[in-house]
């Protein structure tokens with residue numbers, strides 16, 4: 496073998512050993528991973544490149560994620576990944592935005608509307624990998640549609656819609672009684688509260704009280720809140736109240752009284768007295 500041939504052979508060997516210096520799987524810095532296309536390989540040829548990408552929820556703050564394998568050694572990773580920060584989501588006119596945890600990846604912005612406004616859209620928006628995940632909601636003036644009408648009555652004012660806190664008042668036709676709340680108010684949820692009243696026919700029957708006489712008050716028809724006053728005839732005494740009022744259930748309140756013969760009461764009292772004397776005597780006897 497000639498000298499030149501030997502030289503050629505040895506330089507070939509050098510090239511092969513240098514080329515044979517492969518790199519093993521590279522390790523990145525915090526919060527990053529090899530891009531998907533490199534993940535399954537265990538060894539990398541001399542001169543090849545791979546790239547790191549930030550984990551979900553992290554974004555590149557500086558530097559490149561690309562590194563090169565040179566003679567078995569990877570060039571240093573320059574990339575720095577920091578947690579995604581969505582920053583302020585912006586302002587909502589007539590509303591408030593708060594960030595209970597902060598504005599980083601996974602944190603939520605909470606939006607509320609000032610009183611009298613209702614929220615249209617999402618009240619909670621999360622910070623995603625690329626920024627806030629939804630559009631800001633809007634706060635719109637709350638208004639109520641016309642409430643329902645009632646039988647035997649009406650309401651005022653009558654309009655197409657009503658502003659927040661606006662009051663509607665109900666009235667009953669003559670001789671009808673309003674049962675419920677006379678006024679209802681337009682609330683934030685665009686509904687009136689409480690529910691509308693009803694107009695009912697209230698009429699109490701003329702009381703029939705044996706051995707009593709009507710001495711004062713209403714004569715039939717007895718409407719809501721009419722009062723009547725009764726007295727027992729001579730020789731009778733009253734159990735109950737003398738003055739009655741016609742209540743909204745068309746009943747007299749309190750209950751209709753009774754007139755009881757005074758004679759009966761005396762006999763009853765005497766009997767009661769006798770029984771208690773007997774009991775006392777029996778008790779004394781045994782002691």
Ligand SMILES: *[C@@H]1O[C@H](CO)[C@@H](O)[C@H](O)[C@H]1NC(C)=O
Pocket residue numbers: 674675695743744745
């Ligand atoms: C009055 O309204 C209330 C509540 O709606 C109802 O429960 C009650 O039965 C009504 N009263 C009469 C006498 O209709």
Ligand SMILES: *[C@@H]1O[C@H](CO)[C@@H](O)[C@H](O)[C@H]1NC(C)=O
Pocket residue numbers: 742743744746747748749750
């Ligand atoms: C109306 O009067 C009746 C009988 O006195 C009573 O039981 C009822 O509770 C009263 N109803 C109202 C709404 O006051």
